Amino acid sequence: MTLKILPMAVSLFLVMCSQANATPPDTVDNDHIYLQAGGGVHFLDLPESSPFVRTNGKEEIVGFLEHYDAEFKSGPRIEMIAGYNYQAAGKNLYTELSGFSTSYRSSHTHVYRGDVAAWADVRAQFETQYCQQGTEFGACITPETEQHLVALINNDPHIRSVGWIGKIDGGSISFGAPNFAWGDPIRIKTKRKVDFYGLGLVTGVLFPQTGQSRTSFYIGPSFKRLDQESDIFAYESNREPQVNNVTLKEDLEASYYGATLGSRIEGPLRQRWHLMLDGKLGLYYLDSEYRGLQRTLLSSSGPVLDERTDWDDDSSEVAATLGVETSLSIALSENMNFRVAAGADYLSHAPVIRYARHGEGLASGQTHSAAHIAYSDAFGYFTTISIGIKL
Numbered sequence: 237m238t239l240k241i242l243p244m245a246v247s248l249f250l251v252m253c254s255q256a257n258a259t260p261p262d263t264v265d266n267d268h269i270y271l272q273a274g275g276g277v278h279f280l281d282l283p284e285s286s287p288f289v290r291t292n293g294k295e296e297i298v299g300f301l302e303h304y305d306a307e308f309k310s311g312p313r314i315e316m317i318a319g320y321n322y323q324a325a326g327k328n329l330y331t332e333l334s335g336f337s338t339s340y341r342s343s344h345t346h347v348y349r350g351d352v353a354a355w356a357d358v359r360a361q362f363e364t365q366y367c368q369q370g371t372e373f374g375a376c377i378t379p380e381t382e383q384h385l386v387a388l389i390n391n392d393p394h395i396r397s398v399g400w401i402g403k404i405d406g407g408s409i410s411f412g413a414p415n416f417a418w419g420d421p422i423r424i425k426t427k428r429k430v431d432f433y434g435l436g437l438v439t440g441v442l443f444p445q446t447g448q449s450r451t452s453f454y455i456g457p458s459f460k461r462l463d464q465e466s467d468i469f470a471y472e473s474n475r476e477p478q479v480n481n482v483t484l485k486e487d488l489e490a491s492y493y494g495a496t497l498g499s500r501i502e503g504p505l506r507q508r509w510h511l512m513l514d515g516k517l518g519l520y521y522l523d524s525e526y527r528g529l530q531r532t533l534l535s536s537s538g539p540v541l542d543e544r545t546d547w548d549d550d551s552s553e554v555a556a557t558l559g560v561e562t563s564l565s566i567a568l569s570e571n572m573n574f575r576v577a578a579g580a581d582y583l584s585h586a587p588v589i590r591y592a593r594h595g596e597g598l599a600s601g602q603t604h605s606a607a608h609i610a611y612s613d614a615f616g617y618f619t620t621i622s623i624g625i626k627l
Contacts, residue, residue: 274622
């Protein structure tokens with residue numbers, strides 16, 4: 237989508253400039269400092285992952301539940317620019333220090349169920365053979381009877397259950413299964429926090445004016461940071477929350493170290509109004525770190541399972557960015573302007589956690605893939621208003 241925005245913005249800009257009947261952009265005649273500060277809205281479209289799964293009767297993973305509500309969220313955006321226009325070696329130059337910050341918080345609750353009809357048949361068969369009248373279903377499951385229930389489940393190709401991936405370190409669960417007592421519904425509560433911010437320092441050169449427009453080229457170091465925190469609590473929702481549950485706290489941090497280069501073209505729209513198009517590319521070294529803390533509690537039948545798991549992972553990659561921004565500046569006075577801007581950013585590598593693979597087994601005693609960092613692309617869209625002053 238970002239790739240389509242750039243040619244459209246360029247076309248719009250050229251049409252406006254060709255039709256404008258106004259004075260050309262001011263030339264840089266004196267060294268001066270300028271400041272720009274403003275705020276707006278930033279929309280983030282991040283990749284999604286899930287530690288919650290659907291399994292078949294053999295407790296093999298056949299799919300993942302989309303439980304997060306953070307696929308596309310918005311938050312406030314703050315941005316600031318401090319720059320210096322000057323002349324050196326017979327050229328008009330500028331140096332800018334710029335920064336932005338955006339964040340959002342979200343919460344989501346949803347209930348997921350397995351195949352109710354298939355489970356009803358299996359439970360009826362098991363209760364007839366292994367449960368005395370009036371005995372709770374969970375109390376009938378013992379190490380001796382569990383194998384008979386598993387056999388009934390495995391023989392039914394329609395069984396579908398919901399649960400979680402087991403343990404984030406890939407280890408086995410000694411007793412019970414991560415499917416919340418074979419087929420009962422689960423309620424998942426998710427809280428998520430995302431912080432995204434960056435800082436850049438560029439030096440640019442203003443080329444001689446062509447017609448009514450002026451172009452500049454800039455380059456410089458850049459840093460970005462993307463932090464994602466999640467707090468998940470899931471429980472077997474046909475029981476009290478404290479009976480069978482899982483708690484998962486995660487922190488996924490990504491630091492981008494690199495540089496950007498870009499170009500700007502500016503032209504008059506009308507008296508005191510100027511339109512600018514800014515396009516830039518970035519190349520970064522990406523350092524990602526993951527920390528997870530999990531607790532699994534199954535207490536509906538003996539023995540009670542209470543497992544705690546800590547797991548870390550780290551990864552590094554090369555990431556690229558593409559950004560485009562168009563803005564309209566209105567001169568309020570000789571040294572002050574009002575600016576409205578809109579833009580889009582593309583990020584080639586945003587970290588995401590993958591917990592297990594399709595086909596892996598989650599039955600008692602089985603291991604599976606540990607949680608690890610993977611990457612997917614991400615998009616951001618923003619709009620801001622700001623005030624600038626010339627010192």
